Amino acid sequence: MDIPEPIVTVRNLSKIYAQGEIQVTALNQISLTIAAGEFLTLMGPSGSGKSTLLHIIAGVDRPTSGECLVQGVDVTQLNESELADWRNQNVGFVFQTFNLIPVLTAFENVELPLLLTRLGSAQRRRQVEAVLDLVGLSDRMHHLPRQLSGGQEQRVAIARALVTDPKLVVADEPTGNLDSRSAQEVLGLLQSLSRPAGKTVIMVTHDPKAAAFGSRSIHLEKGELTR
Amino acid sequence: MALPLRYSFRNALVRWRSTSATVLGIALVVFVFVLLQSLAAGIERSSGNTGDPRNLLVVRKGSTAESASLIARQNFQDLRYLPEIARNPQGEPLMAADVLVLVNLPRRQGAGEANVLLRGVTPRGMELRPQVRLAAGRWFEPGHREVVVSAKLARRFEHFDIGQSFRSGSATLTVVGWLEGGGSAFDSECWLDADECRSLFERDMYSSFLIRPRDAAAGEQLMARIEADRRFKLKAEREVDYYRKQTMTAAPIKWLGNFLAVTMSIGAVFAAMNTMYAAVGSRTREIGTLRVLGFRRRSVVLALLLEGGFLALIGGALGCAVAFYWNGYTTATMGFETFSEIVFEFRITPRLVAEGLLFAVMVGLAGTFLPALRAARLPVIAALKSL
Numbered sequence: 001m002d003i004p005e006p007i008v009t010v011r012n013l014s015k016i017y018a019q020g021e022i023q024v025t026a027l028n029q030i031s032l033t034i035a036a037g038e039f040l041t042l043m044g045p046s047g048s049g050k051s052t053l054l055h056i057i058a059g060v061d062r063p064t065s066g067e068c069l070v071q072g073v074d075v076t077q078l079n080e081s082e083l084a085d086w087r088n089q090n091v092g093f094v095f096q097t098f099n100l101i102p103v104l105t106a107f108e109n110v111e112l113p114l115l116l117t118r119l120g121s122a123q124r125r126r127q128v129e130a131v132l133d134l135v136g137l138s139d140r141m142h143h144l145p146r147q148l149s150g151g152q153e154q155r156v157a158i159a160r161a162l163v164t165d166p167k168l169v170v171a172d173e174p175t176g177n178l179d180s181r182s183a184q185e186v187l188g189l190l191q192s193l194s195r196p197a198g199k200t201v202i203m204v205t206h207d208p209k210a211a212a213f214g215s216r217s218i219h220l221e222k223g224e225l226t227r
Numbered sequence: 228m229a230l231p232l233r234y235s236f237r238n239a240l241v242r243w244r245s246t247s248a249t250v251l252g253i254a255l256v257v258f259v260f261v262l263l264q265s266l267a268a269g270i271e272r273s274s275g276n277t278g279d280p281r282n283l284l285v286v287r288k289g290s291t292a293e294s295a296s297l298i299a300r301q302n303f304q305d306l307r308y309l310p311e312i313a314r315n316p317q318g319e320p321l322m323a324a325d326v327l328v329l330v331n332l333p334r335r336q337g338a339g340e341a342n343v344l345l346r347g348v349t350p351r352g353m354e355l356r357p358q359v360r361l362a363a364g365r366w367f368e369p370g371h372r373e374v375v376v377s378a379k380l381a382r383r384f385e386h387f388d389i390g391q392s393f394r395s396g397s398a399t400l401t402v403v404g405w406l407e408g409g410g411s412a413f414d415s416e417c418w419l420d421a422d423e424c425r426s427l428f429e430r431d432m433y434s435s436f437l438i439r440p441r442d443a444a445a446g447e448q449l450m451a452r453i454e455a456d457r458r459f460k461l462k463a464e465r466e467v468d469y470y471r472k473q474t475m476t477a478a479p480i481k482w483l484g485n486f487l488a489v490t491m492s493i494g495a496v497f498a499a500m501n502t503m504y505a506a507v508g509s510r511t512r513e514i515g516t517l518r519v520l521g522f523r524r525r526s527v528v529l530a531l532l533l534e535g536g537f538l539a540l541i542g543g544a545l546g547c548a549v550a551f552y553w554n555g556y557t558t559a560t561m562g563f564e565t566f567s568e569i570v571f572e573f574r575i576t577p578r579l580v581a582e583g584l585l586f587a588v589m590v591g592l593a594g595t596f597l598p599a600l601r602a603a604r605l606p607v608i609a610a611l612k613s614l
């Protein structure tokens with residue numbers, strides 16, 4: 001197997017929270033590359049900096065020092081509105097708490113990221129329907145989040161993450177709030193995205209069984225990579 | 228770029244339990260505003276609607292009101308044949324002499340007594356005021372002590388039904404008809420024959436003359452002539468101008484309406500602010516999620532302003548709807564010039580409704596502004612942290 005292009009290159013990344021006198025080092029000089037098409041799982045004890053690392057790679061948080069190149073773009077150098085556009089076009093987000101908008105239907109939730117693109121409504125509809133079909137929820141399109149089960153909500157959230165066809169999908173404990181059967185479905189879905197669909201998936205998890213779905217696993221401890 | 232409108236609308240509606248206080252507060256403000264302004268509009272109409280732009284009203288120099296003016300009978304003959312005055316097909320000059328008498332009469336249901344304006348009119352006087360028509364019964368016949376009362380006053384005063392009689396001093400008058408003044412000042416009057424009125428109430432003088440000049444130029448001439456002639460101490464002005472000046476009485480009510488609306492709206496703004504702060508507080512993660520997906524701060528601000536504005540619009544519509552219940556409702560106030568009972572209707576015009584709604588939306592936006600700014604300042608990372 002030839003060496004795939006790295007999609008993410010992290011160099012000497014540090015994040016230090018200063019709270020008055022006390023400084024908390026969430027990430028300490030992390031370096032890491034992630035290849036395109038990988039399903040990387042991030043593991044480690046609570047407070048080890050997993051979420052912090054994920055947020056920086058996904059362009060929602062900024063490091064104290066170091067660089068983070070995603071597809072050749074140093075996301076730490078983008079300003080706020082550039083980052084907003086960049087996230088919209090390049091990253092799909094899956095949250096532990098699903099984070100669907102309660103007043104919008106499944107269809108409308110999935111359509112949200114597309115409202116920031118130049119696509120017309122017919123094209124948006126096609127794309128939304130395609131991803132909802134992919135996650136197996138074509139028949140729940142017009143349901144509100146509260147009318148869905150947790151597993152279904154998370155699948156809608158995955159559809160929302162995929163609808164703009166981003167290269168990178170990040171998920172922070174996506175199965176943390178799900179029963180084991182729903183968790184299996186969601187993990188299977190994320191897995192199917194990486195190798196066959198060519199997306200890079202980074203998932204934070206506590207659960208070794210969940211991590212087993214990934215193609216590679218890295219461990220953080222007190223802000224440092226251990227293996 | 229912007230969030231869909233339905234996001235704002237549904238958020239405004241979905242939290243109706245927590246927003247109902249704000250909606251009701253704004254409804255109350257708009258209700259008070261619209262009702263008081265409609266009162267002012269009704270009063271303005273009752274005087275502003277009166278008069279014909281072609282007519283001239285003549286009163287004694289220095290009198291502010293027709294009812295306080297006294298004109299010698301000789302002056303009627305002096306003026307009547309002036310060439311500026313138009314004539315009817317029968318060749319008679321279109322000039323009327325009126326006698327105004329204030330009488331104190333009992334209100335219905337023992338609600339005390341109030342002054343009523345009696346107007347003694349001549350046949351020409353009725354020709355010159357075609358907006359006054361008979362609503363029921365028949366016109367009075369001179370010499371029979373008959374009177375036609377305003378239909379609107381009839382609902383408010385004792386013995387004003389057709390066929391009934393009322394006493395004032397030594398005079399007893401029988402009601403033979405009801406008149407309808409089309410929302411004009413004549414809706415607050417009772418009409419009888421001018422000569423009979425003078426004899427019954429022992430008046431030697433007229434109160435006013437109403438004149439139709441041949442044309443506008445003749446009108447100007449006549450006004451100048453009456454003003455200049457030292458024999459008469461009289462003043463002629465356009466009938467509409469005279470009544471427009473009486474409109475001043477609506478000003479305090481307008482002022483009160485605006486004052487109450489402004490003071491109450493301050494409370495409503497704070498209520499809206501409270502609601503919207505709560506909305507922002509409970510939606511920290513949702514707002515952060517929108518930002519993570521790529522929506523800008525200004526989109527979030529706009530969506531929240533729309534939400535607050537929409538809430539206020541519901542309140543405003545409710546306030547207008549409740550106020551509309553009084554549309555056309557007749558009430559009375561004491562005229563400041565005559566101290567007689569002036570009847571008028573609450574008139575809720577489309578313009579007033581539009582003003583009420585605009586006012587509501589402004590209250591909503593003012594109350595939403597700071598909470599929306601707070602939402603805009605939330606860090607994107609908030610979406611991923613708070614549970």
Ligand SMILES: Nc1ncnc2c1ncn2[C@@H]1O[C@H](COP(=O)(O)OP(=O)(O)OP(=O)(O)O)[C@@H](O)[C@H]1O
Nearest residue numbers: 017019024025026045046047048049050051052053
């Ligand atoms: N806003 C903040 N201010 C101060 N310290 C913070 C802040 N956010 C995170 N930290 C600290 O940074 C460290 C890493 O936090 P992070 O959320 O990345 O941990 P985590 O590995 O995701 O933990 P968990 O498994 O519990 O989610 C922790 O010690 C945390 O207390």
Ligand SMILES: [Mg+2]
Nearest residue numbers: 050051052172
């Ligand atoms: Mg975490």
